[in-house]
Amino acid sequence: MSAEQSSAPHRAPDRARGRKRTAPASGLPSRIGRIIASVVAVLCLVVTGIGWSLFNGLNSDLSSAGGLDVGDGGLDGAVDILLVGTDNRTDAQGNPLSPEELAMIRTGEEEGENTDTILLVRIPEDGSSATAVSIPRDVYVETSSVGPSKINGVYSAYKDASLAKAMESSSDGSLTEEDHREAIQQGRNGLIGAVEDLTGVRADHYAEIGLLGFVLMTDAVGGVPVCLNEDVNEPLSGANFHAGVQTISGSDALSFVRQRHNLPAGDLDRIVRQQAFMSQLVKQILSAGTLTDPTKLTNLVDAARRSFTIDENWDFVDFALKLKDISGGNVRFETIPVTSIDSYTEWGESIVTADPEQVSEFVAGFASGKDDDGTAEAPAGEAESPTTPPGVEPESVTVTVVNTTAIDGLAGRVSGSLSELGFVQGDLLTDPAAAYTSHVAAPSAGDAAAFAVADALGGLPVQVDPAIPQGSVRVVLAEDYSGPAGEASAVESASPETTTYAPLPPSIAERPTFDAGGTDVPCVN
Template sequence: MALVSTVVLVVTGYAWTSLRDLGSGLSTSDVTAGPGADSSTDILLVGKDSRTDAQGNPLPQEVLDKLRAGDNEASLTDTLILLHIPKDRSRAVAYSIPRDSYVELADNYGQHKINSTFGRAKSEAAEDLREQGVTNSAELERRSAEAGRGLLVDTVEDLTGVGIDHYAEVNLLGFYKLTKAVGGVEVCLKDPVDDPYSGADFPAGRQTISGSDALAFVRQRHGLPRGGLDRVVRQQAFLAGLARSMLDTGTLANPNKLNTLFDSLQRSIVLDQGWDVLTFAQQMQGLAGGNITFDTIPVENPAYNTPEGEAIKIDPDEVRDTIRRGNKGIPPKPAPPAYLTDATVTVDNTTDITGLASRVSDDLTEADLSVAAAGNADPRSNSRVTYAPGSDKAARYVADELDGLPTTRDPGLTDGQVRVLLADDYDGPGAEDSFSPSQPLQLDGPHSQAPATPKPSDDAITASGIPCVN
């Protein structure tokens, strides 16, 4: 279930100026503290596997049949996307968080798959409300869902290091009706699929899908080469297709289509209270499809064994660094070579320069190298990198990071060990203190210019084309 309706909200909502009464029909939630101190905007987009509408009312069976939605008592958030829009509104970057990411939940809930966050807090809150005498099912649904949203926002903030300014949630019904209202979205598959679990039955190649077919397209994970990770890419491709359709076609100029579109949103979307979506969307008018980038947070192990079964292992520090770089327009760091996995680096300072080994170790750690120890050694005249037999590639990688130090094979080192020896001739990274004579201190801070739009990583998806996906 992809969160397509929020793309309409933040990208094409400026057309709503002729329909100002739309906001009065939307459900809202007191789930965020509102915009932060900086002028950028971070929005949590949530796709909810829910059998109720936005007001908490159960969907009729005939509607569930159209959605091809089986029985599911759990309140799962099967799509989580963190959307960042910088101050100048020139671009947008969306980070998908796989539903099976194994993370530390906020408020001492422990480690679990992130898609269970909403449901855990919701279930606990519902039990408390029943004990307080609340019996109306719609009221129970609404009030317990508030607790679920709160824990979800807190957990994503802890994981990403980003303060959430706004929240937007859509359910199965909203997705179904929205894709029908826009006349479908064009997608492309590398191979044909036939999955009885999701109902996905599509040929290879380009095709336009909507309604229940669109739901099946974005929900399929069985039978895909990478399972849930390929489903994330499917969702990104669909979102990109919707954004492209909204930006490049005549949908926004067609009153009938707009009315149908807005009607589909009122029963199926939840926004945070106080979000003036019309004003915000007007600020987004100049955004072009090619400046909307979809990517996925880095994954450490896609088949990680946990007490709850197989999950996706992620490194929160790596997630925060990736998002920080992407938000600032810094290209992603290239992945380190595979042969570094088994290499262990030690750094020894043979000079009388205090802290040299520590500074060089920090530089190597920033380059994704595993530094086991930093210390001192007997004086020597030349700097070099020595290595155990079979670790020559790792040694050359380390030497290149230190401005091309010479390398020497050392049979006395154990398997995988690489040793950096720093002498008085060393003038590479870490050799100078933070204040260098060639870089005078500026009391008014460093002069900077706005970063250029980053080039997406090889697997990133933008709204400027129709990518073929698994």
């Protein structure tokens, strides 16, 4: 039996749960944060329909994008808007930002193409409410053309693939403006498809937002009140705030929604920051002090003109008018459920995993088809359970065991128990930060070997981790582990009829929700 190693070689040091990390590549955190901030700003335009008297001519002023795969004719009972943040150093009309504007948004020279903020806004057809559902940027998805990817990299992957194809067919090895326009369209459509595959919702409209609008909108309303549980001084994002309620604007507001380092749940807690901020910004926009102030309204509409690109078939003025009577209490902010925040690809890239069936069921609840108790109507037909696979051959399954506890030799003892059942012993690892709860991780849903191992260890839950090679499983032993236990017969009886996931701790699984009603300012990390 080999000695337990001190760390897991397949795991990168940058954990998703807010422990101290090494600084990432220069410019990346700020670029991601600015994208997030831009989406926060324009979402408020979308769900409030502000300044209706000033929207005359706004349709013609907004930049538009053609050839997008959007629109399902309202068949799912809601108007669905995909809001995407981009890291452009130009405005929506292609004009470069001035040096003063670049300084205001605290940007650098490096261009970026990841879409690090993705929101699906669901509005029932009667316009009575709006729910903005955040999709974490690190969610791992399968795509039809470019393979598995973090969802924030889908746009750039499709765009790059289109440019590469154009280059191959170019007679002189150069690219035309048309090639670039086609590549951008392919990037947008690739992302639209990935979101549909994850959520089960086909977007009716698409909105893409640049960087400048956030600062302009926040300043236009005179700042936004926020509340922090503790003092914050985090240099990577520039967040430097005292605890309690305070009003922030401009670049300081951008830093507030950018921070993810030193937060307990990393990017998920940053989403909480964004949603708390958005709820207060919507509340500010809906207030009489904004709606009766021509200067504020003019500045808000100007921010939309400079930073907002929409699909060419969207009559934004008509849409805004339908929402003009919406109340703040009916503007909600939610986050999709995830199955893990600490998984890794085979290249050591940190990812978040989500079950599309869980996500689809969750998102469906925010359309108009709800029953009396507020839950979504059941979809027509029940999904068939996977066919029970033939008996597992233990000698074909390699099991890595990770000990996250302070119990010396636990991985070795559990591995030995599994070896007695015929499983092939893999690495024995010690990684105190690997997980919160004991579980068996498999490369895909319904993996029979994972369920066999789980049953042999007393019925541990099973979760999916795409980074695990086929023919292998990983056992993670946390403080709640009470085995090893199990009989050899468990290998024959394993039946993955349903995929279960290791439960996340309440602090991660139970994401707070926000709305734009009331007078309180919610306090967050």
